[in-house]
Amino acid sequence: SQLEKGGYPHFMLKEIYEQPKTLLDCIRGRINVEGNNIVLSGVIDNRDKFVRASRIIIVACGTSWHAALIGEYLIEDWCRIPVEVEYASEFRYRNPVIHADDVVIAISQSGETADTLAAVELAKSKGAFIYGICNVIGSSIARATHSGSYIHVGPEIGVASTKAFTGQVTVLSMLALTIAKEKGSIPHKKYEEKVQALKNIPALLTEVLKQSDKIKELSKIFTYAHNFIYLGRGYNYPAALEGALKLKEISYIHAEGYPAAEMKHGPIALIDTEMPVVVIATADRIYEKTISNIQEIKARKGKIIAIVTEGDTVVKDIADVCIEVPKTIEEFEPIVSSIPLQLLAYFIAVNKGRDVDQPRNLAKSVTVE
Ligand code: G6P
Numbered sequence: 357s358q359l360e361k362g363g364y365p366h367f368m369l370k371e372i373y374e375q376p377k378t379l380l381d382c383i384r385g386r387i388n389v390e391g392n393n394i395v396l397s398g399v400i401d402n403r404d405k406f407v408r409a410s411r412i413i414i415v416a417c418g419t420s421w422h423a424a425l426i427g428e429y430l431i432e433d434w435c436r437i438p439v440e441v442e443y444a445s446e447f448r449y450r451n452p453v454i455h456a457d458d459v460v461i462a463i464s465q466s467g468e469t470a471d472t473l474a475a476v477e478l479a480k481s482k483g484a485f486i487y488g489i490c491n492v493i494g495s496s497i498a499r500a501t502h503s504g505s506y507i508h509v510g511p512e513i514g515v516a517s518t519k520a521f522t523g524q525v526t527v528l529s530m531l532a533l534t535i536a537k538e539k540g541s542i543p544h545k546k547y548e549e550k551v552q553a554l555k556n557i558p559a560l561l562t563e564v565l566k567q568s569d570k571i572k573e574l575s576k577i578f579t580y581a582h583n584f585i586y587l588g589r590g591y592n593y594p595a596a597l598e599g600a601l602k603l604k605e606i607s608y609i610h611a612e613g614y615p616a617a618e619m620k621h622g623p624i625a626l627i628d629t630e631m632p633v634v635v636i637a638t639a640d641r642i643y644e645k646t647i648s649n650i651q652e653i654k655a656r657k658g659k660i661i662a663i664v665t666e667g668d669t670v671v672k673d674i675a676d677v678c679i680e681v682p683k684t685i686e687e688f689e690p691i692v693s694s695i696p697l698q699l700l701a702y703f704i705a706v707n708k709g710r711d712v713d714q715p716r717n718l719a720k721s722v723t724v725e
Pocket residue numbers: 417418419420463464465466467468469472515516517718719720721722
């Protein structure tokens with residue numbers, strides 16, 4: 357009903373706008389306000405399982421699988437534990453190697469996805485320790501796992517996942533920092549910097565939401581495109597995949613997410629004057645490399661929509677349109693950069709008159725194979 361949407365025309369828009377608050381709810385009670393310390397009890401209670409894990413396998417589907425990819429980067433970066441990310445549907449049927457000293461993390465907003473639940477049961481039967489990252493309290497996956505952390509972002513109604521994605525990445529960040537601290541794989545000063553940066557994320561999201569009107573305006577230019585490419589590198593590569601998925605799901609425009617440097621091995625052939633290319637080009641370690649990818653697109657006359665860090669001048673000179681996001685540490689860039697991509701997909705779908713909250717052929721939770 358209109359009342360439940362809190363004055364927003366769609367649940368999806370409401371849920372996009374809720375993110376500063378939902379991420380605060382997600383970190384509340386886990387990061388103490390005065391100090392810079394994270395207490396993620398599910399991880400602390402199972403400290404040895406994580407610290408001694410020879411490997412972590414993350415299983416998920418859809419948007420949760422994109423969050424899992426960011427989790428891989430975070431855990432390998434900070435904890436130095438090898439991580440594998442698997443589509444639950446592939447994992448369950450491909451006779452995977454699972455050891456008793458593996459930790460398997462299952463990520464699921466609904467906690468009811470049939471393939472993810474089956475992957476959990478399989479890993480459990482092999483003796484692995486199973487950790488759940490769910491939103492819905494008491495859901496099947498939450499109950500089937502040995503331990504876990506809820507993302508606590510509140511009910512997500514829109515079929516296209518938004519606040520659950522940023523909540524999942526936030527929990528994965530807290531999980532990775534907790535393990536890293538327990539393992540001693542991160543210097544204490546660095547740990548505190550990361551925690552401080554995470555605490556600042558809700559405020560940064562409030563900032564980035566102020567770009568909404570601008571994104572609404574520019575969405576009009578791209579409403580009639582038939583294809584889109586989304587590119588990012590490093591931590592922003594999964595954010596590019598997620599941006600493309602959002603557009604596909606609700607506008608029914610074909611979109612492909614790709615690692616920016618991998619573009620030259622295929623998708624570059626698609627680029628012409630008709631092709632909008634969304635590039636996440638924030639000022640991180642790999643910024644210069646991303647700029648050369650942008651130049652490759654420009655040389656082929658693609659239309660460039662760039663997500664840039666506030667104050668950027670270099671990309672602004674090359675791109676057709678720029679959306680600014682506030683600076684954060686590289687590891688949290690995908691949280692911040694995914695907001696404008698959610699808004700872009702939303703406004704394009706609205707312009708096309710799509711059923712944003714209930715797109716055709718899709719279900720909020722896929723409880724059958
Ligand atoms: C469906 C939903 C997606 C979601 C995926 C996984 O496809 O439409 O938004 O990402 O399932 O769902 P889960 O509840 O397991 O995260």
